[in-house]
Amino acid sequence: MALSSAGRHILRTTCCTVRRFQCRSKAVYSAVHGFNEEDIRGKLLAFPGGSVDLVKQDSGIAVMTINNPARMNAFSGTMMIELEERVTQLEEWTEGKGLIVQGAAGTFCSGSDLNAVRAISNPQDGMKMCMFMQNTLTRLLRLRLISVAMVEGMALGGGAEFTTSCDFRLMAPDSVIQFVHKHMGLVPGWGGAARLVRIVGSQNALRLLGGAKKVDPEYGTQIGLASGVLNPANGTSALAEAEQWLAQYTKGPAAVIRAVKQVVVSGRELPLEEALRTEKDVFGTVWGGPANLAALASKSKHK
Numbered sequence: 001m002a003l004s005s006a007g008r009h010i011l012r013t014t015c016c017t018v019r020r021f022q023c024r025s026k027a028v029y030s031a032v033h034g035f036n037e038e039d040i041r042g043k044l045l046a047f048p049g050g051s052v053d054l055v056k057q058d059s060g061i062a063v064m065t066i067n068n069p070a071r072m073n074a075f076s077g078t079m080m081i082e083l084e085e086r087v088t089q090l091e092e093w094t095e096g097k098g099l100i101v102q103g104a105a106g107t108f109c110s111g112s113d114l115n116a117v118r119a120i121s122n123p124q125d126g127m128k129m130c131m132f133m134q135n136t137l138t139r140l141l142r143l144r145l146i147s148v149a150m151v152e153g154m155a156l157g158g159g160a161e162f163t164t165s166c167d168f169r170l171m172a173p174d175s176v177i178q179f180v181h182k183h184m185g186l187v188p189g190w191g192g193a194a195r196l197v198r199i200v201g202s203q204n205a206l207r208l209l210g211g212a213k214k215v216d217p218e219y220g221t222q223i224g225l226a227s228g229v230l231n232p233a234n235g236t237s238a239l240a241e242a243e244q245w246l247a248q249y250t251k252g253p254a255a256v257i258r259a260v261k262q263v264v265v266s267g268r269e270l271p272l273e274e275a276l277r278t279e280k281d282v283f284g285t286v287w288g289g290p291a292n293l294a295a296l297a298s299k300s301k302h303k
């Protein structure tokens with residue numbers, strides 16, 4: 001039966017609402033936790049500046065750019081809102097396989113815009129901003145895309161936290177990741193401490209947070225925070241090198257790469273039995289699928 005245009009509109013709207021609900025359900029805080037997203041959005045809108053740009057490429061790798069160079073790519077209020085919107089776009093990008101996050105003009109991000117921090121320095125607003133950013137960065141880490149933070153220059157405070165919401169971190173020579181929160185009388189609030197402990201272990205996390213220790217590429221590699229060091233050869237940009245590095249994991253059909261990411265996220269986040277059940281469900285999506293059948297038909301040897 002053909003649908004009328006009104007019927008198609010209702011169907012489209014319902015699908016969008018369902019998708020939005022599914023996206024929100026990947027977040028940490030909702031109304032149940034007293035989180036009112038519209039309220040904090042209204043407050044963040046009062047602190048404009050910069051942008052978060054997204055380019056989705058035919059290769060299946062998207063590039064996100066934190067863009068506020070006049071303030072060393074600090075996150076203004078409107079950038080926090082834009083980041084949430086970009087993550088929603090990536091959640092809906094079913095052909096995507098990988099994501100590179102970079103800062104504009106050769107430096108990653110200097111954290112929260114201190115002008116906004118000063119203006120909303122009361123604990124209630126601080127916690128609302130913290131819940132908003134935790135939701136967004138948790139959804140970013142849970143994307144079915146293999147993600148890399150490409151760190152050039154500095155990643156400070158919230159910028160350092162942001163790097164932990166990617167699966168990997170590649171550091172350029174002379175770059176620094178520093179959780180400067182202690183010097184600001186703070187602890188991480190964008191989920192950076194919880195993620196850091198899972199990446200480098202609690203002892204190293206204590207060193208980085210308790211000592212606000214600068215992490216250069218060498219130390220980053222030693223403790224497992226950096227997954228690699230960029231060394232762009234003549235004529236190759238850091239971004240091109242990062243894309244090449246990421247391609248080793250994103251080569252192949254999107255359905256398979258996305259399934260890989262999904263089983264890793266569930267393995268990392270869920271209790272064992274739940275993770276096993278998820279793995280079974282994800283396995284069912286690729287078993288007998290086009291890539292699996294093609295591999296069986298080609299009788300490929302894994303030498």
Ligand SMILES: CCCC(=O)SCCNC(=O)CCNC(=O)[C@H](O)C(C)(C)COP(=O)(O)OP(=O)(O)OC[C@H]1O[C@@H](n2cnc3c(N)ncnc32)[C@H](O)[C@@H]1OP(=O)(O)O
Nearest residue numbers: 070071072074110111112113114115156157158159189190
């Ligand atoms: C839960 C989240 C917690 C947080 O993220 S709290 C914020 C943590 N980040 C910081 O405290 C960074 C403070 N900034 C700095 O230490 C230095 O500016 C930094 C990044 C080392 C760069 O130093 P320099 O290379 O000497 O450059 P500069 O200081 O002249 O900065 C250039 C312009 O950028 C501005 N800027 C840098 N970081 C900012 C920030 N986070 N918020 C707002 N504005 C920021 C800085 O004020 C300066 O602006 P202007 O040219 O003076 O108008």
